[in-house]
Amino acid sequence: MEKKKIIExxxxxxxxxxxxxxxxxxxxxxxxxxxxxVGENGAGKSTLMKIMTGNxxxxxxxxxxxxxxxxxxxxxxxxxxxxxxxxxxxSILPNLTVTENLFLCHEKEFSxxxxxxESAMVAEARKALEExxxxxxxxxxxxxxxxxxxxxxxxxxxxxxxxxYRHENPILxxxxxxxxxxxxxxxxxxxxxxxIKEHATVILISHRLEEIIENSDRxxxxxxxDYVTEMPGKAADIFKIEQxxxxxxxxxxxxxxxxxxxxxxxxxxxxxxxxxESILEPISFTLHKxxxxxxxxxIGSGKEELVKCLGGSMQATQGSxxxxxxxxxxxxxxxxxxxxxxxxxxxRRIEGLATDLDIADNINMLVYxxxxxxxxxxxxxxxxxxxHWMGVVKVKATSHRMKCGNLSGGNQQxxxxxxxxxxxxxxxxxxxxxxxxxxxxxxxxxxHIRQLAxxxxxxxIMCDTLEEDIGLCNxxxxxxxGKKVNEVSCPPDAKPAPTDIIESIV
Amino acid sequence: xxxxxxGKQPAIKRIKGRVAGLPAISYALGMxxxxxxxxxxxxxxxxTRYNMLTIGNSAAILLAVAMGQVFAILTGGIDLSVGxxxxxxxxxxxxxxxxxxxxxxxxxxxxxxxxxxxxGLINSRFxxxxxxxxxxxxxIFMSIxxxxxxxxxSAPSSSFGVLDIVNGTTLGIRNIxxxxxxxxxxxxxxxxxxxxxRNIxxxxxxxxxxxLSGVDIFKVRTIAFTLSGFGAAxxxxxxxxxxxxxxxxxxxxxxxxxxxxxxxxxxxxxxxxGGVLNTLVGVMVMSVINNGMNIIGIDVYAQQxxxxxxxxxxxxxxxxxxxLSVIK
Numbered sequence: 001m002e003k004k005k006i007i008e009x010x011x012x013x014x015x016x017x018x019x020x021x022x023x024x025x026x027x028x029x030x031x032x033x034x035x036x037x038v039g040e041n042g043a044g045k046s047t048l049m050k051i052m053t054g055n056x057x058x059x060x061x062x063x064x065x066x067x068x069x070x071x072x073x074x075x076x077x078x079x080x081x082x083x084x085x086x087x088x089x090x091s092i093l094p095n096l097t098v099t100e101n102l103f104l105c106h107e108k109e110f111s112x113x114x115x116x117x118e119s120a121m122v123a124e125a126r127k128a129l130e131e132x133x134x135x136x137x138x139x140x141x142x143x144x145x146x147x148x149x150x151x152x153x154x155x156x157x158x159x160x161x162x163x164x165y166r167h168e169n170p171i172l173x174x175x176x177x178x179x180x181x182x183x184x185x186x187x188x189x190x191x192x193x194x195x196i197k198e199h200a201t202v203i204l205i206s207h208r209l210e211e212i213i214e215n216s217d218r219x220x221x222x223x224x225x226d227y228v229t230e231m232p233g234k235a236a237d238i239f240k241i242e243q244x245x246x247x248x249x250x251x252x253x254x255x256x257x258x259x260x261x262x263x264x265x266x267x268x269x270x271x272x273x274x275x276x277e278s279i280l281e282p283i284s285f286t287l288h289k290x291x292x293x294x295x296x297x298x299i300g301s302g303k304e305e306l307v308k309c310l311g312g313s314m315q316a317t318q319g320s321x322x323x324x325x326x327x328x329x330x331x332x333x334x335x336x337x338x339x340x341x342x343x344x345x346x347x348r349r350i351e352g353l354a355t356d357l358d359i360a361d362n363i364n365m366l367v368y369x370x371x372x373x374x375x376x377x378x379x380x381x382x383x384x385x386x387x388h389w390m391g392v393v394k395v396k397a398t399s400h401r402m403k404c405g406n407l408s409g410g411n412q413q414x415x416x417x418x419x420x421x422x423x424x425x426x427x428x429x430x431x432x433x434x435x436x437x438x439x440x441x442x443x444x445x446x447x448h449i450r451q452l453a454x455x456x457x458x459x460x461i462m463c464d465t466l467e468e469d470i471g472l473c474n475x476x477x478x479x480x481x482g483k484k485v486n487e488v489s490c491p492p493d494a495k496p497a498p499t500d501i502i503e504s505i506v
Numbered sequence: 507x508x509x510x511x512x513g514k515q516p517a518i519k520r521i522k523g524r525v526a527g528l529p530a531i532s533y534a535l536g537m538x539x540x541x542x543x544x545x546x547x548x549x550x551x552x553x554t555r556y557n558m559l560t561i562g563n564s565a566a567i568l569l570a571v572a573m574g575q576v577f578a579i580l581t582g583g584i585d586l587s588v589g590x591x592x593x594x595x596x597x598x599x600x601x602x603x604x605x606x607x608x609x610x611x612x613x614x615x616x617x618x619x620x621x622x623x624x625x626g627l628i629n630s631r632f633x634x635x636x637x638x639x640x641x642x643x644x645x646i647f648m649s650i651x652x653x654x655x656x657x658x659x660s661a662p663s664s665s666f667g668v669l670d671i672v673n674g675t676t677l678g679i680r681n682i683x684x685x686x687x688x689x690x691x692x693x694x695x696x697x698x699x700x701x702x703x704r705n706i707x708x709x710x711x712x713x714x715x716x717x718l719s720g721v722d723i724f725k726v727r728t729i730a731f732t733l734s735g736f737g738a739a740x741x742x743x744x745x746x747x748x749x750x751x752x753x754x755x756x757x758x759x760x761x762x763x764x765x766x767x768x769x770x771x772x773x774x775x776x777x778x779x780g781g782v783l784n785t786l787v788g789v790m791v792m793s794v795i796n797n798g799m800n801i802i803g804i805d806v807y808a809q810q811x812x813x814x815x816x817x818x819x820x821x822x823x824x825x826x827x828x829x830l831s832v833i834k
Contacts (some may be wrong), residue, residue, distance in 0.1 A: 050585070248754045332720075333717060333718045334720035338720075350714060350715070352714070352715060353715060354708055354715060355711075357707065361704070361708070365704070365721075366719055368704055369701065372701075376695065377698075377699045377701065
């Protein structure tokens with residue numbers, strides 16, 4: 001390849017307490033390419049990104065930018081050096097206009113004396129947007145834009161900034177850019193990225209391997225903080241990449257498939273014609289004792305809303321829910337809890353834990369009634385209950401008085417699990433059980449899920465990847481555009497191939 | 507460029523770094539010792555038995571109102587109406603002492619509890635920030651007190667005996683101090699050993715999660731503000747009995763003093779951390795400072811600026827700013 005190297009990592013290494021995030025490998029990134037970076041959670045992708053954007057400093061090795069070793073002190077310094085990142089959640093302020101967002105903190109460029117020229121800003125914004133082929137009015141409030149448009153504004157801002165700091169070939173990093181986008185918008189995004197590629201480097205992180213393969217010039221596979229291999233984008237084979245990412249044979253063992261048990265015939269939960277206006281069309285399904293049911297579908301398929309209805313944080317507009325054959329009504333989370341339905345949320349730090357409080361407080365919060373003696377909460381019972389469940393779910397901590405905010409993602413997830421087990425939840429809704437958890441802890445979570453199924457707990461799961469869904473579940477429901485489109489059985493010895501499922505999802 | 511903002515830590519963060527790991531309450535204990543030493547050195551009368559009793563007397567009253575206030579703050583809210591409640595309660599007590607006798611105390615407490623309940627109801631049901639709710643209701647309570655009596659009301663001499671419930675002594679100890687101890691124990695148990703107390707901590711720590719975990723956040727919030735009203739009512743009757751009078755501005759100074767006690771004790775304004783024990787120490791600090799400044803002869807008006815500075819410093823040390831994206 002005759003392309004010039006823009007970034008080069010030599011023996012790059014990063015260590016966190018207890019985890020080696022990057023094991024010291026070499027990697028070159030070239031001008032004018034789209035690089036797809038793939039790997040499981042915990043493979044080191046985001047650590048690498050954070051080194052590029054100056055949020056982390058490497059513990060060893062060299063980071064060369066345009067041939068020069070460099071140390072970046074933060075995102076702003078990274079931007080000054082032509083490296084910008086578009087975050088998953090976005091960093092656009094919804095209460096400001098497109099123009100204001102584009103030039104935030106750089107209004108000085110448009111000042112005449114003491115005053116800022118609004119018209120010059122708007123004109124420049126219009127020009128910048130047009131250059132990227134965007135049809136967005138610069139005076140609209142960003143809150144009124146679609147997620148896709150906001151992302152475009154962010155990209156435009158980064159490109160404009162890199163020009164302000166006179167960089168020929170800016171580097172754009174996109175972290176899971178398509179999770180919030182619709183199909184059509186995804187197409188537009190990649191069209192624009194391909195155009196931007198003419199004068200920039202794009203680094204793409206995505207869990208959707210199809211996207212990566214289709215749009216990257218080159219794919220680099222990371223695993224457990226190490227460089228595995230790289231390959232040209234278009235020719236790559238999705239199964240090959242999956243195997244490389246996981247590093248072991250997917251067919252046997254992984255997801256603790258050999259521990260999968262067949263559910264009993266007892267129906268613990270039945271949903272009849274449940275619908276949410278303009279989100280979910282009437283859907284019916286059953287859940288058996290000891291069954292793991294996966295809900296599969298894209299964003300907008302209605303699966304997130306469906307489980308919210310079961311957990312009580314959202315209300316269905318019609319339909320009915322039966323628990324052990326009896327009709328129940330779930331208007332609030334506490335009603336679901338009363339029927340032994342627990343909800344393990346996707347964002348544990350916001351919805352699952354009180355991070356300021358300790359492990360005991362978090363595990364015990366649902367069962368204080370059981371920990372009373374003579375009308376008051378008993379400290380000893382409290383400690384014993386916490387220690388018991390910490391042991392069951394194997395939380396690694398020095399004491400039950402350790403603050404949850406100081407635990408690793410995997411241990412936090414175990415605390416949330418312990419909290420619901422302690423409350424005798426019979427049905428668990430598990431929203432992305434392994435999100436943000438490193439590989440080793442993931443396996444432990446799989447183990448727990450299998451154990452719980454064996455004990456007769458029923459679970460509804462929604463996973464990070466389709467493979468995880470297939471691997472873990474007994475049965476999967478496939479949703480698309482608010483409709484149930486298919487139901488697939490996933491026995492341990494005859495798991496369907498992801499490609500067969502993907503057809504019904506998209 | 508924005509470069510100068512990077513890599514530099516605010517001075518306060520560096521100071522915090524050095525004493526990091528210490529629980530918030532230790533700052534307050536340090537402050538308490540420091541001020542006791544300063545005032546003991548500055549004045550010979552500070553450490554006398556008489557003066558210690560004076561401090562204990564005022565501490566008992568501040569304690570009652572601060573014990574309530576801390577529950578409002580633990581939920582992540584604030585109660586600015588404690589002053590209004592104290593004033594209203596003092597007027598109600600003095601007005602009804604003669605016809606009702608001892609029952610005037612129960613009526614006064616009931617008024618304070620109802621006022622707190624109202625705050626909680628408006629705050630939780632109508633989702634109006636407690637800051638606004640109680641700022642408004644403080645005015646309402648004061649105005650009702652004015653409507654009952656525009657002039658200060660004095661206790662009729664025939665009722666002096668009834669006031670002994672606060673002003674008398676039991677086994678040689680002043681009743682007002684015994685009341686202070688009882689109130690502390692009551693609130694301590696509520697916070698540490700009841701489900702409501704635990705739920706208040708949960709709510710203050712993470713409201714969304716509490717709701718998803720089945721906590722009735724309306725009820726818990728309402729209870730927290732009702733407790734705050736109860737604390738203010740206790741303080742109101744104690745102070746009014748102590749002064750043998752009640753008037754519509756009696757409690758005003760206790761708004762700042764109660765919040766300051768809570769904050770100095772190390773309870774986070776963001777909720778969920780700290781509590782009753784912290785506040786006890788905060789109350790001691792405030793009472794020592796208020797008394798000491800008088801004793802060593804600091805000008806009354808200058809005292810206010812000193813207290814103001816102290817509160818801001820206490821917040822700077824104890825406040826967990828990392829929880830907020832923007833300081834408002």
